[in-house]
Amino acid sequence: MTLEILTPERKLYSGEVYGVQLPGISGLFEVLDRHAAMVSALGKGNMKILMDNKNNTESYSIQGGFVEVLNNKVTVLVEGAKEA
């Protein structure tokens, strides 16, 4: 699936990934390949990009934001993302 992470200041990430873990408002969840269409609000917490299925990850701490999943394309909009 394609992942795109956007902040107001720049494009943080763009590319093919295995999955992504996100801090939803009501709890942590994970989006993997071919996830159903979804719009969700994110809370404060850690966002983890799963680069492949061999535990290669990249983490960011975020203050909040939104995620949209549509046609195997995941767009994450975050404010105040810092590399963790």
Next chain:
Amino acid sequence: MAGQLKEVRNRIKSVQSTQQITKAMKMVSAAKLRRAQDAITQMRPYAQKLQEMLSNIVSNSEGDTNIALAAERPVEKVLLIVITSDRGLAGAYNANIVKAAKQAVADNYSAQHAKKNITIWSIGKKGYEAMQRAGYSTDASYKDIFLNLTFENVQAAAQAAVKAYENKEFDRVELVYSQFKNAATQAFVVEQFLPIPKVQKQAGAKKADFIYEPAKDQLIAELMPKILNTQLYKAVLDANASEHGARMTAMDKASENANELLKTLKISYNRARQAAITTELTEIVSGAAALQG
């Protein structure tokens, strides 16, 4: 004669050094302008996606959506957020924004102004000074955003405005700033910030069976403040680019004018020099003639 010569020479020198400054300022502004434009392009995808999400949700839900921040109420108290620059020497840039703000008050809110119910939040020092001089009640809390232009700082200002609106300290919030068109032209606009203009349903929106987490209404309530943050951020970035654009054009004009001035000064310098030489020659020739006679 020699005195006049020296005077012109000094003026030429002073004009040249002024021209050097204006040329340097023009180049600095050009570099800053490019960076400011970059920042606008960087934030555009985020802003577009956010707007798209909102119109998607609104279009996919039946009936009218209830948005607290979009409720119109009688306008008693008005907040104007006026975005100017911290520094001058940018042509009529700051003066035009202040003029636009005063015009907006005169056109739409003269009744509220008479009752002293208009508050100005200034972003940028120049506007703050001008509005204060004009006798408006001003608040300087967010004056210095341009000293450190980050999303967090702008967000704080936007959230403070939303909070004041929710607490009914203001019934309407407007932005006065300059939209960036290109380096030479700015559009001075007054834009409604709160209440939020109604979101139109779009016929061509993506119809997909979205899972909403949390429910739509709550999602919209979460989205709205973020959209306001980006709206103010965009305005501030636009104003920043406009400022540098305006300064660049102003300094370009100034350098050009200095060139013109130098041209006329050089002509009068040469004329004075020629006159001095001629007088000297005449003196020598007549002196020699007197000796021979």
